[in-house]
Amino acid sequence: MLNHSKKFLRTNFLIFLVPLLCAVDCKKKEDVAYYETVSMNLLNASNSGLAPVTAGSSVYKHAYAIQLNLLMKAQMDSASNSEFRGNFINEDQVTDLLITSSSDFNGIPANQSLNNLFLFREGESKYSELDPTTGIYNRIFSRERSDREIEWNAESYLLLMHPPQIDGTYTFYVSGTFSDGRILSDSTTVNLYE
C-alpha cells in the first residue's frame, strides 16, 4: 500500500507544481503621464432628484448644490498622446479648499469657511465630508479622462447639507489652492427658498 502511495505522489507531482508556477506574478510596471486642472467655473445645481442637475438662479434650499465645472489638460503633445498607454495622474496636489459666502450664513460671518456645511458627492451613493486628511481635495479637483482627449471637462458637486435659516440671495465663493502656487476660484449667486 505504501508503494502505491509513493507511486501516486511521484506521478501526480506535476499536478501540484503547475498551479504554483502559474501563481508567479509577472506584472509589468506601467508608464505614467501628467495632467493639470487649468480652470474652474461655478454653477448652481439642484439635487432634488437622484442626481444633481444644473439649475438656474433660484433653487430649493434643501436641495442646493454648487457645481464645479473643471477643465483638465494633458501635459503632452498630440503625437505622444496617441501612442501613450499608461496611467494619467494630476501633476499638482490640492493643498487647500475654501468655501465662503459674501454675507453671514447661519451665524457664520461673511468670508469665513463654510466647509463644514457642505459634503462632496463622490458617487451615486457616497457623500464625503471635506476633511483634508482624507485627500478629498485632490478627488474634487482631479478626474481622469474617459477617452484619449488632450483636454477634457468634468463636474464635481458640493452639497449644502445645512440650508440657510433665512431665505434669500447668497453668493458663494470656492477657491482651490494647488501645490504649484496656483489658485483657482470662482463664485456663484443663488436665491435659496423654502
Added chain:
Amino acid sequence: MRVLLIFLLALVSFDGLANEPLKDSLPPKRFIKQLRFHINWMEIGAATYFKGKSLSGLENGLSAYYSGTRTNGHYGLFGLSIYYKEKISLGFICFSRQNTSNNQNYVDYLTNRYSNYYVQSSQEDYSYETTGLAFSASYRKAFRYFYLEPKFRFGLSNLSKDHFYLWMKERGSNQYMELELNENHKTLLKSYHFILAIAHQFKTRAPIKWELGLQSEFFIAPTKTSVTLSEKRYGADAVVSTQNISRLNPALAFSVFLNWKLGR
C-alpha cells in the same frame, strides 16, 4: 448521531460480516492488509436551501431578506478515506458551498417602507462562501463494478458573509440615510450531511481504480444569528435594533464525484 450508528451497524450485520473473524483476533499484518486508501478527488454539484417556516414572521423585513438566500455550487475536494475490507470507511474532505443572496425582495420591502427615499442597491445579487472540513463515516455495498454507499458527514465550516449596506437618498433634498445589516454568529458552523452515493469502478493497468458516481445529499447547517440593523441619517445618531434568529437551513444537494482507489 445515534440513529446513524445503529443504521451503519445494521448494514454491517446484514452483509454477513459476522462470518468473518473478529477484528481483535486478526493478526496485525492481516488487519493492515485489509485497509485501502481512497482519494476523494472531487465532488461537483449544486444545492438548494428549503425556505422553511422559520422565515415567516420575522420583523423589519428580515423574512424578505432571508427569502432570497440560495446555494449554487456545492463542491468537495482533496478528501481522503480509509476503507476496511472495502466496506466500512472513515475519512475527511474539504468542502465549499457558493451561496447567493438575492436581496431584491428586501430592497422592495425597503422601497415601500421608505417611500420618501431613492433606494439604490449595489448588492442585489452577491455571493458568499462557506468553506470547511467534513469528517465522514460510511458503509459500502458492492454489486460487481457498481456500489451503493450511504454516508454521514459532520462538517465544520467558516461562513464569510459581508454585511448588507444600503445608501438611500431622500427625495427633494440633499439628505440621505445609511442602512446596515450585520449578521453575527459563531465563527465555526456545524453541519450534518446524510448522503447516498452510487458509483461505478473502472479498473486500469495502473494500481489505481477510478470511481465515478452520483450522490444525493440532505444536510442541515443550524445557525443562531444575532441580526443588528442600523439606520443612520446625516448628522444624527444611528438607530440600532437587534433580533435573534435560529434557523436549521435544511438543503438538498446533488453531485457528481470522482474517486481514486489506491491498490488493487
